[in-house]
Amino acid sequence: MLSAASLVTLVTGARADTELSTVKVDTPRGTFVFTKYLGSDDKVYERVQDERGAGVAIAAVPSTPVSPISRALEVELRRLNARDARVTVDISLRDDVPRGGPDGSAAAESVTNQSIEPTGTINGARAGLGEFAADTVRISRELEEAQATRRGLRLEILNKLSSVEGLQLSGRELEQASDAFGPLVRTIAAGDVERLVREYGDLIAAIDLHQEGKDDTLATALADTSVDPGARQLSDSQGTGIGVYLTESGCPPAGFITSYTLLAGSNTDHSRNTTSILRAVSPNAWLYCRGPADLPTAAQLLGSGGNPRVHIVSRSNGSAATEYVALDRDWDNFTYDNAVIVSKSAGNNNTSGAITAPGNGLNMITVGNYNDATNTIAASSSAADPTNTRNRKPELAAPGENIDAGGFTMSGTSMAAPHVAGMLADAMQAYPWLQLRPAIAKSHMIAAATDVISGGVDAVGEGGADYLSGYYAFHDFWWWGGNGYFNTAADSDGLPGNGSVDVLFNFSAGQPVRVALAWPNRGTYTFDHRGDPHPIGIDLDLYVYAPNGTLVSGSASWDNPYEAVSFTAPQTGTYRVAIRRFANRDTAAISDMGLTINW
């Protein structure tokens, strides 16, 4: 759901001091209002006011104190009130391995013309499949090196923690824990929780009360998303060569569907339904399933038995969370570190109710559920934004009402998420540059979510997912480098000195256009700063200017990891799409931006 006025889309020309977006932030010392506005000099400024409307220096706005120990665990420890009582906890490790990249060598981008053939750009230079393929080899090598470093770091941390009562790990357990991405699950004495934080705070990011994973036992939808006819009739859009990892309470047995590897988990009706939806949307993607819900291990991520690497994770499972929690952190880090995109069910707690974790994650594509018979968002689809990070949820919507698949008819956001995961797999085969570049994968899906779904932007997100809308007539731009690379790109884009990364694009008058921008964020930064007024590490904004210099549309949220604008081109000519880095709070984060122009 969209926080009150946290995002404003401009549809008229800029005036002096035009207000762009406003967000209210609650702190221990009252509520503060942050406003972005466009000055008469075409630069964006911020203004902070207290509850009385008085101006306040940004540095004077206090953070809310946060503890590595989750609220649920604190409550449980107080209730137990006995140091020797046993409690099972999730221990999230500080296993960040910085991703780097060049801070120089951007190439200038000339005007891009419309073409029915999809095209792409890397760091300002036009790139075809060959350039993207060569670059993909580089990404793969760097990810593998980072994975090896991270494994070594986890081993080091785990060895140090092994001296704590209850945390001792056998050689095999050590091997498994170092290969995992998620938290270490252990049962320890209640009294050891605070000691862990006190003595090993530099190794531990969060300690949460463990939740046991549960392990118990379409056709109109495909038409509505233009998967059929569409992807199912296009030989390059079948998910060939793409690994999709599903995780929820259980998994169908081996052999239940084709091109499928059962990693773990017992049979459930629910998983039969969700895997069958994914199989219908993406006939040739290789599916992996592991239950109960968990991230893949490092070995599983790379594929097994000669089958494809995991590029997409689909999770139709979670527990309601009104805040950004440690699970969101872990999943955000996983996507950031491994260049994987996640399609996550929003949950079914009503449009005013909580998203299910880790759906509040910044890097997730969180999917709401709409009824494809009426093109209306389901009243049950969750849409409340997390109260501490305020990033907007859900991102988009997909069919989820009465989906008959796998022998069962089911409803909910569980059924919506695999639609999006399957569409991502199809698109990744058709446009391989979406692989290992989750920033473009996300901007591409948001730009293509052009189906009009009633229910309001707060509940629906940017729109209904549509495969063909993102198959023809689009251009994907990708920028990648170290943290300082943004400035290099801004200075070498042909329009230096204005502080923005600019793209020049020709549109015809009357043409409907959607532009989406997405960038991955480090979960570690957001979790560690979740008490700050703005916990997002990198804040980018998006503006589109008409040939005469008038601002046509803009999206300048405070706490979102993406921006999107839709407009009808008012005149024929060359438009300027400008990306501004409003805040660079997390200087350890890379500059990784995906921009998709869809017309």
Added chain:
Amino acid sequence: MRPNALYTAIALACCACAAQSTQSTAGSSSAAPSAAGTVASRCTDFSAQTCPEATCSTLRGRVLDAAANCLGLDVAVGCEEQRACDDALTYAKGPDGRIFRFSNTCIPRDFTLIQHAAANERSCPAP
């Protein structure tokens, strides 16, 4: 954003789903501290009204008025261990014969799953 040729609508046959649900409704099997202290007991031993939220989850459902196609108030109907649940709407009949809609697949062990086509049910008008 797409060629007109592919706008052609195709009426797709909707599969009838006669298969009956076989999903287990097994409840908790793990031990959780009781409200009184550290003596182990199961979350499922607590009533919905005494369910300790710190360690267990209160299961809540909304009574379905099938005739009016609307949902009644949110009612606490069970207690079980905290866990992540699958995000599918789930319909189940309680021991008293009433049908409830749950927001996920976690339902009380003494409830029976039923097949029911979701119809985007809204809240029933106040009596």
